[in-house]
Amino acid sequence: MIKEPVKNIETLSSKIYRKEFVSTFDGDESGDLRPRQTPGVLYSKALPTPVKSPELLAWSDELAKELGIKNQTEKMDVDILGGNLITPSMYPYAACYAGHQFGQWAGQLGDGRAITLGEWEAPDGRSWEMQLKGAGPTAYSRRADGRAVLRSSLREYLMSEAMYHLRVPTTRALSLVTTGDSVLRDMFYDGHPEYEPGAIVMRVSPSFLRFGNFEVLAARNELSNLRKLVDWTIQKYYPHIDGNDKIIAWFKEVVEKTAGLMVEWLRVGFVHGVMNTDNMSILGLTIDYGPYSFIDDYDPNFTPNTTDLPGRRYAFGRQPSIAHWNLGCFAGAIAPLLDDTERLSAELEGYTDIFLQKYYAMMGNKLGLDKVNKEDISLINEFEKTLATIKPDMTIFYQSLTELDMDKGDTKDRIASHFNHSFYKELQPGHVEALFSLMEMYITRIKRNTCNREESLNRMQQNNPRFILRNYLLHQASEDLEKGDDTLLTKLQHAMKEPYSKKYDEFFTKRPDWATQKAGCSMLSCSS
Ligand code: AMP
Ligand code: MG
Numbered sequence: 001m002i003k004e005p006v007k008n009i010e011t012l013s014s015k016i017y018r019k020e021f022v023s024t025f026d027g028d029e030s031g032d033l034r035p036r037q038t039p040g041v042l043y044s045k046a047l048p049t050p051v052k053s054p055e056l057l058a059w060s061d062e063l064a065k066e067l068g069i070k071n072q073t074e075k076m077d078v079d080i081l082g083g084n085l086i087t088p089s090m091y092p093y094a095a096c097y098a099g100h101q102f103g104q105w106a107g108q109l110g111d112g113r114a115i116t117l118g119e120w121e122a123p124d125g126r127s128w129e130m131q132l133k134g135a136g137p138t139a140y141s142r143r144a145d146g147r148a149v150l151r152s153s154l155r156e157y158l159m160s161e162a163m164y165h166l167r168v169p170t171t172r173a174l175s176l177v178t179t180g181d182s183v184l185r186d187m188f189y190d191g192h193p194e195y196e197p198g199a200i201v202m203r204v205s206p207s208f209l210r211f212g213n214f215e216v217l218a219a220r221n222e223l224s225n226l227r228k229l230v231d232w233t234i235q236k237y238y239p240h241i242d243g244n245d246k247i248i249a250w251f252k253e254v255v256e257k258t259a260g261l262m263v264e265w266l267r268v269g270f271v272h273g274v275m276n277t278d279n280m281s282i283l284g285l286t287i288d289y290g291p292y293s294f295i296d297d298y299d300p301n302f303t304p305n306t307t308d309l310p311g312r313r314y315a316f317g318r319q320p321s322i323a324h325w326n327l328g329c330f331a332g333a334i335a336p337l338l339d340d341t342e343r344l345s346a347e348l349e350g351y352t353d354i355f356l357q358k359y360y361a362m363m364g365n366k367l368g369l370d371k372v373n374k375e376d377i378s379l380i381n382e383f384e385k386t387l388a389t390i391k392p393d394m395t396i397f398y399q400s401l402t403e404l405d406m407d408k409g410d411t412k413d414r415i416a417s418h419f420n421h422s423f424y425k426e427l428q429p430g431h432v433e434a435l436f437s438l439m440e441m442y443i444t445r446i447k448r449n450t451c452n453r454e455e456s457l458n459r460m461q462q463n464n465p466r467f468i469l470r471n472y473l474l475h476q477a478s479e480d481l482e483k484g485d486d487t488l489l490t491k492l493q494h495a496m497k498e499p500y501s502k503k504y505d506e507f508f509t510k511r512p513d514w515a516t517q518k519a520g521c522s523m524l525s526c527s528s
Contacts, residue, residue, distance in 0.1 A: 010068055017089040017118025018127065024232055026225070027093060030077045033137045037108055042213070043093040046115050047086060049136025050197065053180030054082025057154075057481070059494065060161050063172050063204060073175075081175045083115070083135035083203050090118040094138035097212035098219055099278025100329050103312055108141025108216060109278050111431050113524045116208070129208055134179075134200040148181045151478040151520070152528030153199035154489070156289040158477075160203070162496035163286055164468045167427065168264040169257070170286040171205035187527045188519065197482060205285060207237060209243070211330040212278035220332040226336055235284040237283060247337055255327055257284025259355040262320040269394045271316045273305035274526065278522055291524035292424045294468045294510040297424050298387040298394045304471070306525045310316060320359075324351045355485035365444070365463040366398060368456035370449040379441055386438045390431040393510045396422035398464040400456055406443055412436045423448040424510060425473075465499040467507055471522060473516035 021043070028044040028375045037042050038302050054080050064071055079085035086092060094111035101109075115138060116131045128197075133156065134148030148156075153176055163170035180196040204240035217226035234241050234250050241249045261284045266273070273291040274277070281287040293304030300317025308314045314322060331348050335341045363380045364372035386396065400419050408414065427435070469492065477488040495504035502508075 002262045011070050011077055013074070013082045013085065013087055015087075015089070015120065016308075017087070017091075018121055019089075019118055019132070019310050020127070020236075021116070021119070021129075022093055025228065028139065030462045034139075034140060036138075036139055036477065038110075038139055040451065041096060041226075042217075042225065043095050044110075044139040045061060045092065046094040046111075046138035047092050047134075048083025048115050050084045051082050051179035051181050052116055052201070054084060054177045055180070056081065056175060056487065056488070057178050057502055058157055058176040060172070060174055062164070062497075063161070063174050063431075064346065066122060067120055067204070067436050069174075069176070074355070077432070078177060080117070081132070081177045082179060082200055082477065083132055086117070094140050094214060095208065095213060096216055096421060097141065097210055097278055099210070099276050100215075100326070101276040101278070102308070102311070103325075105120065105219075106276070106278075107142070107219070109212060111138055112141040112144055113138070113146040114203070114208070117397065120204075126206065127208060128204050130174075130204045130265065131202050133203050133206060134198065147181075147182050147184055147198050147329045148200065148528060149196040150178060150199040150481065151196070152290070153201045153474070154478045154481065155292075155474050156203070157201050157472065158489075158492060158496065159292065160286075161493075162499070163270070165497050166268050166465055166499050168268060168270065168286060169253065169284055170262055171208065171281070174204050175201040176201055185527050188296060189525055189527065205281075205283075205287070206285065207233075207281075207283055207376065208210055209233060210278050210280040210287065211280040211326060212276075212281065212343070213282070213335065214333040214393050215329060221321055223336055226334070230334060230337060245343075247502070248335060248347060251344060252350070254259075254282060254284065254330065255347055255351050256354055258323050258327055259351055260284060260322050260358055260493060261360040262355060265319055267315075267360065267362050267366060267370050267463060268468065269298075269316070271295065271304050271314070272301060272319065273303065273308065273314055273524070275314050275319060275322045275326065277326045280323070280326050282332070290528060291526055293471050293522070293524070295394045296470065296522070297391045299391055299399070300384075300388050304523050306523050321357050324348075324355075327351060335506055341362070346493050352495035359384055362463070365459050366448075368402070368446065368460040370451040370456065374457050376445065379445055382441060386434050390435055391424065392422035393424065395465060395511060396508070397507070398460075399466055401442075402460045402464065404439070404443075406446055406453070410436070410440060410443065415439050427519045439449050461500060466502060467495045467499045468481070469506075470511055473509055474519075475515070475518070475520040515528035 004210040008132050025042040028038050028041045032044045080283040081144040085271040092115050096110045114133045115135045120128045137146035157173040177200040181198045183198040184193050186193040220516050271293050291305040301315050303312045360372045480488050
């Protein structure tokens, strides 16, 4: 039998890694892992600290294929994924960045538990940063241990890939390994730390650069480093931008990408939970999966992060305006490179219009409108207002909307019973009224579509996920894993690859009652 030639197949251990970032910028090459300030440099060398017995728990076939990596991972590859093996072409480092956390300047932060091993050139020529999260201390670990626990690593691994399949811009994850070591964590911040299994995720992204990488250089007044980083970022990641005004043109694109990301989060009902400027990607990707959540019952005020509770700064509905605020910090960081900052301010101000334009277009798709006219804006606003009042399960509600029969005579009872399974509480009469009048408006509008019903439904099905990784499912999967049972993990891995299909309807249910108050099932702490 003639075998087809095997193309573009490499392994993690045989690959020659590129090191463009470290060879372009100044770094602290000492390899010293003691926490410290590192003025004058953009990174510090940091070798991963070996672990007891790395074991592969999960692996993304789709990402491996994109990178041109051979699928079966051998022991040497698992050793790399666990931080126990560094090959000669790698240069492991932690990046130096700063940030605004919860609205306050926090100074230098940096990769406290993320170590980039090198850059991977894929068969299509694209370059990817390969980064271990949880591989031990770096110069930026401050008082923490540089490690990550299984429950949070599982969340980062699964959600990165789930977002990719939802078509939401995101960093990726190649693997999840357990380390065989335990990690001490005070999950509830109540003075009762416990040992938990440790794990490491191999994260992959064209770049992990954040707003904070630029902020730290501006704050330190390292203007030549700042200019060099800006020029390099534009040339490498925004190569179509050129000319005298390139910083402004670049900022405008970052604004557009960030606005687009916020719209995508709203589309699928994602709440990041920690939108600090050190968690804002320069490429408009979802980055740093921590105490995130999908929205179950629709509530713009919902924050999944217990640390965010007093102010709800990072609540679902606030994300677009927080992104704007964060872009303001970013603009402030690059402003010293410009003689005239008026245009920068103008581009920053343009965020709201860009966001709204993208937002209305997205809502038009969610609702199955042929196009969004001026008059449709009040319908969209009405949806938002009514959903926030009657609080249905967001995912189930939009699925039910695709199943609404437009030709039957409308009665309040029919509408209430059609959407009944999306509610967590019995509908009050006033709420039935509100839902009914919203549906009257909606059906009238759908009947004015110039496209046929099939096209409209198709648009809705493409834009309304049916399967989402709810926090209680992730919680159950990690509890099972800790007992050695990976059945649910495997099922979730299949389901998240087809979030718009009905194939995995065993998960098409509301968050169960038991999960409403249970830690980790609705809200989470940052302890990870
Ligand atoms: P986050 O809120 O996860 O974005 O983290 C904020 C900062 O804390 C970043 O600089 C992280 O690298 C750092 N950090 C979080 N957890 C740890 C840990 N276990 N060890 C070291 N640094 C950490
Ligand atoms: Mg972070």
